[in-house]
Amino acid sequence: MKNQIPEGVLHAKTHEWVRLRDGVATIGISDHAQHELTDVVFVELPAAGRVVQAGAACAVVESVKTASDVYAPVSGEVTAVNAQLARHPELVNSDPYGEGWFFQVKLSRPAELNGLLKPADYAREIGGQV
């Protein structure tokens, strides 16, 4: 299966993505990650107001088979979470870069973005074609 990696989205090596718009970073997991997990049945999100640290576990995504940690790709305060995922965790599978987003943070260290992978680099990371 071909992985869809949208333009302008940055990835962590641990398969989370970040999209920056007007100083707000939206975070989710990659199409590759959802494909590896399959059948997402539950997503545990950080509470709004919580401060997450880049590289630290801050959410859990559960498939039928396993629970997997999701690591914050950037540091900052959680300003919003995707409440839809409580009722429709399958959005993570069907639309990982859109409706299946996890949460938003107000960046506390914007320079961390420089350490993330651009689409072509992430494609290489997961062994796909650019």
Added chain:
Amino acid sequence: MLNRTPLFAAHQKLGARLIDFGGWEMPVQYSGIVDEHRAVRTAAGLFDISHMGEIVVRGSAAPEFLNWVLTNDIRKLQNRQGQYTLMCNERGGAIDDLYVYQVEAEEYLLIVNASRISADAAWLNQQLAAFPRRQAVDLKNLSADFGALALQGPKAAQFIDLCFPSGSEPALAGTLRKNDMARREYQGRFIFISRTGYTGEDGFEIVAPAEITPTIWNKVMEIGAPFGLKPAGLGARDTLRTEVCYPLYGHELDENTTPIEACLGVFVALGKGEFMGRPVLAEQKARGTAKKLVAFKSAEKSPPPRPHYPIWSAGPARRQIGQVTSGTQSPSLGIGIGMGYVPPEMAASNSAIAIEIRGKHAAATIVPKPLYRKG
């Protein structure tokens, strides 16, 4: 290096995701656990169970020996009939749970768990060495010589006889009764077809010489495709068996857990005479046990329960009362389900409990087994 079944190449070709399962490189899923689970509940699924062990016990003292080492009564079997049974140690703890078939008089086929093949063979040989009529028993571990498939689902009976030539006793495999087996000749070799399974659906298990197992897999896949047959992996096998509360060795059963504690007393024939573990099992049946296997369902939206999560009592004086042995999100019910051991006084159906999930308590309810019933 992991063990591989005769179907390893077939799994790779189908794009299966392979995992280490008790030292075996096995397919956990092909199209996805939920998709495969639904195929088995509504149409049919084909599982590679070649990793399971085959032990053949022959001889005039074979029934007597097996009735000594196994808990169920082998004398209930006629030729080409099978039964679920357990093998216990002196403490009544389960060495394994297995199926035993009486292929013919004085010839028995034991189908044992992959993870227990060596433990079982060692235990059986040790017991045989101490068995008075050991000269009249021939015990062979033929696990490496056989492959096996499980064809499971409500449509399986519609095409099983299109896959194999008809034979005798019975002429059609589709007319086999539950737990009965038929012997068939296929490509000049004998294969066994039994009406058994581990999914809660109707279905068949096919045991065949390893060399012809891939041919049989391909044949069944081809004939079954128009009926909605899909290859199914160990992931779906686990969710299917958990929904119907079948124990999995290493989860619900181990050498320190007895069949009585696991609520499998119906497979322990206390009336058949002396057998290994009987004193403990009879005592437990009469006086009760310290723990009892229960099934539970999530009572609120929560992450799925998983093995080893603590089980807590509900109410004001909360305390930990047990541990989850199997747990998952039920694809059929759409909620978290599981099994676990709790003290018998806390095991009543409809009791409120809590499952500790990452430090938080999620409400659950003890419910009668099975958690899911077909139809």
